[in-house]
Amino acid sequence: MNGSAHPDNRPDPQPTQSGPATSSGKPACEKLGLGMTCHECVDFLLDYVDGALGDEQKFVFESHLAFCPDCTTYVRNYRQAAALTAGLNRSSRPLPGPDVPKGLVEAILKSRKSER
Amino acid sequence: MSIPAASIPGHSESRSVAETDLVRRLKAGDDAAYEEFVRSLTARLLAVARRVSRSEVDAEDAVQDAFVSALRSIGTFDGRSSLSTWMHRIVVNAALMRARSGKKHQAVSIDALLPAFEGGMHKEHPKAWRDSEGPDRRMNEDDRNMVLDALSMLPEEFREVIVLRDVDGLDSKAVAAALGIGDALVRQRLHRGRQALLTIMNQRMTEVTP
Ligand SMILES: [Zn+2]
Numbered sequence: 001m002n003g004s005a006h007p008d009n010r011p012d013p014q015p016t017q018s019g020p021a022t023s024s025g026k027p028a029c030e031k032l033g034l035g036m037t038c039h040e041c042v043d044f045l046l047d048y049v050d051g052a053l054g055d056e057q058k059f060v061f062e063s064h065l066a067f068c069p070d071c072t073t074y075v076r077n078y079r080q081a082a083a084l085t086a087g088l089n090r091s092s093r094p095l096p097g098p099d100v101p102k103g104l105v106e107a108i109l110k111s112r113k114s115e116r
Numbered sequence: 117m118s119i120p121a122a123s124i125p126g127h128s129e130s131r132s133v134a135e136t137d138l139v140r141r142l143k144a145g146d147d148a149a150y151e152e153f154v155r156s157l158t159a160r161l162l163a164v165a166r167r168v169s170r171s172e173v174d175a176e177d178a179v180q181d182a183f184v185s186a187l188r189s190i191g192t193f194d195g196r197s198s199l200s201t202w203m204h205r206i207v208v209n210a211a212l213m214r215a216r217s218g219k220k221h222q223a224v225s226i227d228a229l230l231p232a233f234e235g236g237m238h239k240e241h242p243k244a245w246r247d248s249e250g251p252d253r254r255m256n257e258d259d260r261n262m263v264l265d266a267l268s269m270l271p272e273e274f275r276e277v278i279v280l281r282d283v284d285g286l287d288s289k290a291v292a293a294a295l296g297i298g299d300a301l302v303r304q305r306l307h308r309g310r311q312a313l314l315t316i317m318n319q320r321m322t323e324v325t326p
Contacts, residue, residue, distance in 0.1 A: 037236030046307040085282040
């Protein structure tokens with residue numbers, strides 16, 4: 001996470017370049033002043049949704065989201081993917097009668113005998 | 117997430133003398149030991165299987181499959197996790213094998229399922245997903261099956277982390293303890309596993325329904 005001042009006192013910022021990253025420069029989206037690239041944003045995503053980012057990181061992350069519809073959508077889908085998986089739990093049907101149906105244990109014990 | 121950690125078999129128990137003895141007898145092919153093993157774990161494993169099965173019949177069959185495959189591989193059980201944690205993993209795999217839809221798909225490499233970037237930016241614009249929650253906060257049967265299908269396509273080491281954390285609701289530390297791996301590795305697998313699930317589910321979640 002970079003602060004405001006460049007350590008080497010280069011004149012800030014260079015005239016905006018169009019197009020994606022050049023071999024020498026920072027990726028294009030970082031040049032746009034978003035503070036982190038989409039790639040970095042996605043890398044920090046788990047920490048973000050877990051609330052594990054520090055204040056400064058969280059600020060940079062959310063500033064990126066504020067300007068980046070792609071990452072905003074990605075974050076939403078990521079949360080939904082986790083929620084769908086967690087939903088397996090909630091959506092399980094009401095248990096049919098007794099916890100372990102009659103005969104299951106016996107069937108398992110028997111299937112071993114036929115294994116041999 | 118509301119499942120108390122204690123409901124997940126074995127993640128915090130120390131290996132007891134009784135368990136070590138049971139494993140020794142199982143390895144020796146002792147019938148009474150097998151019966152004890154089956155009777156003590158069937159209810160817990162069935163509860164686990166029901167969460168990741170398409171039907172009650174599939175869940176019961178998965179438990180049966182799990183005991184058969186456990187017996188085949190008990191020789192390789194090294195006691196690093198508890199017997200019940202080991203069985204938890206086996207039954208989840210067995211249930212997801214049964215949950216796979218007709219087409220035979222193999223687990224794909226995780227790298228192929230992670231999002232691609234170019235110049236630090238998304239190579240493809242992510243598309244917004246449709247809603248997936250009914251008014252009663254339950255998933256419908258189709259979405260449930262889609263999730264099971266997607267889970268069954270993940271490489272095992274990612275799937276087991278996802279199941280313990282997102283389905284069973286353990287925190288990262290408890291998952292690490294259950295699997296005998298470090299916390300950082302758990303988080304890395306969780307993150308990649310979720311991204312891979314996102315990629316797999318993407319098509320179904322962005323389809324326009326007529
Ligand atoms: Zn972005």
